[in-house]
Structure formats: C-alpha cells, structure tokens
Amino acid sequence: MAQFAVNPSFISFAGGYPAADAFDFDGIRRASEKAWSQGAKDCLQYGATEGVAPLRAALKALGLARGIHAEDDQLMVTTGSQQALDFLLRATVAPGDTVLVERPTYPGALQAFRLAGARVVGIDGDAEGIDPQAVARAIEAAPSKPKMIYVVPTFANPTGATMSESRRRDLLALAAKHDILLVEDDPYGLLRFSGDAVAPIAAHAAKDAELRKVSVYLSTLSKVAVPALRIGWMVASSEVTRRCVMAKQVSDLCTSPWMQHIGAAYLDSPEFAAHVPRIIATYKERADAMVTALHQAFDKEWVFLVPDGGMFLWVKLPRGVDAGELLKAALAQKVVFVPGAACYASEPDAACLRMSYSTASPEVIREGVARLAHAYRSYCVG
C-alpha cells in the first residue's frame, strides 16, 4: 500500500502521517540552532539512557499541564513511542501471556504484541471506547491473568473514538484491582478540535499509589511536532520504568541526544505553543471536509463517528461489503485507504475501513471522496 500512498497520481487516505505542509519548518530550524549553540558537545555525545535533562524537564511540564505527575525515576525518553511499547513488552510480557486490546486497535501495537508472542484478546469498543465491564469478563475468561490492557483512549487510531471519563476511571480501577498494567497510548491527545477535554487515564492515576502502580502512559512528539525527531516517552511506576531502561540500554543505549536537545528547545519555544493550535485548526478543516464529502457521497450508507480530534475516521460499510475488495476498485480510481482488517488481532470485520484526513487539503479530500464514490459504485455493480 505504501507504494500507492507515495505515488503523486494517487490520493492517499491511508497513512497515519501528520500533515507535512503544516510542519513548523522555521520553528524546528530555530530549535536546532538553539540546541547546537547552547551545547554542541552535548548534542554529539552519548546521553543518559533515561533521556537528557532539558527534554525530561520539558516533558514533565507538558505532562503536568494535563495532570500527569512523574517523579524522576518514573519517566523515560524513547526513540518514538513505538519503541516504548516494544520495551514495555520485553520487560513485562512473556510468550503466551495474554494482552487485552480494543477491537479494532492500532496495527503497529498488534504487530508488537505478535512479535512478543502474546496471546491477544480483542474486546469490542464503541463510540466511547472499550467497555470496562466487557474487559472484566475477558479477565475472568482468560486462562491466566492477563499481563496488560492496551488502549488508545483519546482520538483512537483507528476509530477516532474517545473513551468517556467514567470508563477511564472504571478501567483503571479494574486494572488496579487485578494488578494488570493499563497502557494508555496517547499520540493524539493534544489534537482536540471540538468537544470537552477529557483527562488522560494517567492523570486519574496520579492521585493514588495503587492506581499509579498499574498505569503506563505513552506519548510522542511525532504528531504534535515532527516524526523525524523520533522522540517518545513513557511515564510508569519506578519498577516498570527501571526494567524498560534496562531494555533500552541493551537495545540502543540512548535516543539521539542531538534530537532530544532539539525537542527540548522546541517544546520550550513560543513557536511550539503557536504550532499546536495551528495544526488543530488544519485538522479540523480537513476533518470537516471529509465528513461533509462522505455524507454527500454516501448519505447514510456509510456509517462513521464524527471525530473530535486526531487524524482518523473509521467507516462501517454496509453489511456484506468487503473493504479489501473495495480497495481494488479504489486503486483503479487512484485513491487508497486502509482496509479495517489490519486493525484486528483475529476475526476481522471485513466491512470496515480507516480513512486519514491529516495529509490532504480540503480540495484533494473532496476529489478523493469523489473517486471513492466512483469505486464504490463500480464495486456494487460488480
């Protein structure tokens, strides 16, 4: 699919990439210059495995603004949040262990779970995310106690759904009761363009030592700054953090200090503060364009949740439509999306697809949806 996604004659709704046309080129350049002029030696030398001090301080401040507290031994910088998930699995999950996930979920996490040899159990989610009562039933039904519950509770990849406040509290209490790690993967939480803010699960955990023991928070600068910095981070109990730091020591010793100092300089800059509202406005405009175009093209035939933030829209096609087959017709019209099957650990729902509105302008989105409507008609006449 990647070959089509980068082909300029194709319109891609497939990737989970942030909008390159909205990158803050000047802000990132100035942050690079600042990092270099303040300490070129520090940029070029190895750094502490846990992350360099200025970035750790900036990430703590970013977390605190959303109610997430991290002591020094509870925060670790990683090379993207994908790496944090990898280390977490190496540190806490053995082959055969059960991991509970929402159905559908982020394909990159599913790949990591598979590689770790985990037994992945999917639990159906709805417009409010995963239902804690269904999770409780899955815990009871598992052959041995699950090691991890993995969720993307805010503007989920792939569904765009946001878990309600009450479900967050209930899920955390459930995880604490059974002493199961609750991993909150939060790349999109800052990208809200409508609706009321919902506190991260890790902010609820901050108030209670028992809850903090099981809460693991992952985030990244990839979607709010640029992915090329490869800056992610994890906030977890000191014990889980210590084990992940050991895994990172073995794997890559440290995340590039150069990139970390640039990340720190950027987070501390007025440019970052201005950039986030700007990309939120960009994504809102693009989400609105896609929602309107889909409603016009497919009326009520294609069902989807209107997202309050993030980059994705999850479409339920009429029963019996196979998104994989529809993709073939879409490719003929030079438009691509992700068939939903990639987002399921097992028993995929073939009648779903993920559309990303982040990278295309409103005009291109309208053209892409028109091509999709063409493809759908030719698929239906068969």
Ligand SMILES: Cc1ncc(COP(=O)(O)O)c(C=O)c1O
């Ligand atoms: C839910 C989720 N987690 C993690 C990642 C990985 O992000 P990073 O660039 O920080 O490795 C992504 C990227 O698309 C994502 O959607």
